[in-house]
Amino acid sequence: MSYGAVDAFGKSIYIGRMSKEEQEKKNADAEEKEVREQVQDAPAEQKDAEPSLEDELMKWRDTAMRTAAEYDNYRKRMVKEKEECAKFANQRLLEELLPVIDNFEMGMAAASADTGSMIYIGMNMVKKQLDEFLASNGVTSVEPVVGSMFDHATEEALQREPSDQPEGTVLRVIRKGYKLKDRLLRPANVVVAQTPEPEPQV
Structure with a gap:
């Protein structure tokens, strides 16, 4: 191979090598530019990701509305509990x-053999006062009604x-019950009917 050919071959290798290095440098520059653009755009994207003032106001408005609703429910519950306490304040006293x-009614029943006696008349007056007190x-x-x-x-x-x-028919009333408004103070005690068992066949 002549000197000129060698020189041309070397130049082509050098040019090819330079072209490859230039391409790599070009790619590196492009990547650097892309990274720089991403860095420059980052604050804008972060700003977009942050909630706006209007969003914050809506958030606090919803929180305030929920708090107000919870307080209103609490206030209504307290009023209802207060009314319940006042309504049934005497429940324990009445139960006792x-x-x-x-016992008083049993005494009246025993004294009813002589309704003209002063004892029965006096007890009957007290009974009326008791009934008025309970009703008030x-x-x-x-x-319960028998039957x-x-x-x-x-x-x-x-x-x-x-x-x-x-089955389940009331046969006798042992003791009457009482209610305080819509609350049961004491149930009435009764005897109920039961279907008799069939007699064994002989």
């Missing part, structure tokens, strides 16, 4: 008074007896 009334405090009696069906809400079956009456 019921056995006294039971919202107390009503629960007196009616048993009521789970206001009655308590202390005994079941075989009977030809339908």
